[in-house]
Amino acid sequence: MKKKDYLSLVLILLATTFSSIVLKQLGLGKENILMIFMIGVLSITAFTKGYWLGLMAACVSVIIFNYFFTEPLHTFIINSVNDMALMLFFLIASMISSSLTARFWRQLLISKRNEQTAKLLHEIAHGFLNVTSEDNIIHHGIRYIKEHIGYDSVVELAESSRIYPHDSFVSQEDKRITELPITGIAKRIGTLRLYVKNEDLNMEQAWLVNAVAAQMGIALDREYIYNERENTRIAMEREHLKSNLLRSIGHDLRTPLAGIAGASSYIVQRARSLDGESIERLARDINEQAEWLTTLVENILNMTRIDNDKLEVNKQIEVIDDVVSEAVTHIVGLGKRPFKITLPKEVVAVPMDGKMIVQVLVNLLDNAVKHTSRNCPIELIVSQKELYVEFNVADGGMGTGSDTSKLFDAFVTSGKTGADGKKGIGLGLAICKAVVKAHGGSITTGTSHLGGALFTFTLPYTEVE
Structure with a gap:
């Protein structure tokens, strides 16, 4: 027990005694005076939250009542049996009331402690919900x-x-x-x-x-x-991608190889009977199949470097006109299409890995050729902006569709065979994104002014002095 509890006991008893003496002078009876002392005892129990102080207050209250309010006054002698019974019943009632009050406070404290503990446990459980790693x-x-x-x-x-x-x-x-x-x-x-x-x-x-x-x-x-x-999940996806890659590579390698083998075998068997025009046509077919095979192998090698984080960009100052011209020469069937190139009027040089950017343009133009019919127009537009050079490959085909969120992921294809009878393995756009990003640029897709697909990528540029 603390000192302030004893101080509360003394002050409340003094106040109770003084008020009882005053009320007695006003004609208040003994029974009512005992009720005042009962209030004092309950107040002490409530304020101090202790049973023993309440019991002590009850005993002291009986002594004070005997001294000030029973005959003979100012003595501890009790002459009346009624007064003795009255004080005894007061003492019993005070003890019971103090016990109940103290018990109530203990239950209240336990309830508050349990509530705090429940809140704390809930806080602990909730605190771990959003914690990861x-x-x-x-x-x-x-x-x-x-x-x-x-x-x-x-x-x-x-x-x-x-x-x-x-x-x-x-x-x-x-x-x-x-x-x-x-x-x-x-x-x-x-x-x-x-x-x-x-x-x-x-x-x-x-x-x-x-x-x-x-x-x-x-x-x-x-x-x-x-x-x-x-x-x-990652292991299953990796195995799935490997299976798709091997299956697609096997299919796509077999197609140009079969074309090359067939054309070359026909030349060997009929060399003496073929005229120059037929031989030239067969040789052109072999060259186209070889170009396609070269592009396919180059994409596979680049994707392998990207997956192994070994994609090295060796930047040199390259002229845009030369890079575009080099890329166009590698596109099979582009010369038979309505094809238009728009270049800046002034010479623009860009720090880039020329071979990689050529591969990006080849992939985008080849993609446009594969997914459009022979009479659909294709445009390559290069424009000079304030801080970068913008490349746009547009076609008049059916577009990329509504779902473009995974268009630049590896092994994502439309599932359709191209207009030339060839079906890609879904590496071209993924390689384009990785190469452009490695150059500090960006690549996006949308709808072109021709009504078909539009692929746009940017590269930071440097002016030629």
Whole structure:
């Protein structure tokens, strides 16, 4: 009990005694005066929240009542049996009232403590919901214990034997270690070591530490399950991509090789009977198939470099006109189409890897040729902006469709065979995006002024002095 509780006892008894004396002078009876003392006893029990002070106040109140309000006055002698019974019943009633009041306060304090504990446990559970990664989960739990209890703690994982925090140093002087298991659904994940003073944790502290350990185990278990599923999904996607790549490569390599083998075999067998025009036509077919095969192999090699993070950009100052001219010569069948090139009037030089940008233009123009009919127009427009050069490849075909979110992903194709009978493996646009991004530019798609697809990419440029 505190000093202020005893002070409250003295002040309330003095106030009760003084008010009772005044009311007695006004003609108030003994029974009513005892009610005033009863109020004083209940007030003391309520203010001090203690049963024993209430009991002490009841006993002192009986003595004061006997001294000031029973005959003979100002003595502790009791002549009347009624007065004795009255004080006895008052004492019993005061004891019962004090007991009930003290019990009520204890229940109220327990309810408040339970409410605070429930809020704290809910806060702990909610705090781990949005925390991801092993490091963040463990550091969140350790920080929570430090903030709410004030004790240092470390976590040791069972499988990897790693200790968090990594740079932990806890002085063990005058401290002892309390260990709690961190368990998941099916196994023990690790151990939480709490460095406490040479004293036992109280009930609230023990609840909090156990709750943190439990929530840490649930969060870590959730993280491990998610990582395992994600790794499984990635492995399945990788295997699926490999299967698609091998199947597509086998199909696409076989087509030009069959054309080359067939044309060359026909020339060998009929060389003496063929005229010069027929031989030239067959040779042109062989060249077109070889060009297509070269583009396909180049895309595969570039995609391999991109996947292995080995795509090296060797920038040199290249003239736009030369790069465009080089790209156009590699497009099979472009000369038979309505094709238009628009270039800047002035000479523009751009720091770039010429071979890679040529490959980007080849992929975009070849894509336009494959997915449009022979009479559809195709345009290549190069314009000089304030800080960059913009390349636009437009066609009058059917467009890219409404869903363009995965258009630049690897192995994404329309599923349709091109107008030339060839079907790509879905690497061209993915390579274009990677190359342009490596040059510090951007690539987008949309609808062209011709009504078909539009692919636009930009490169930072440097003027030729």
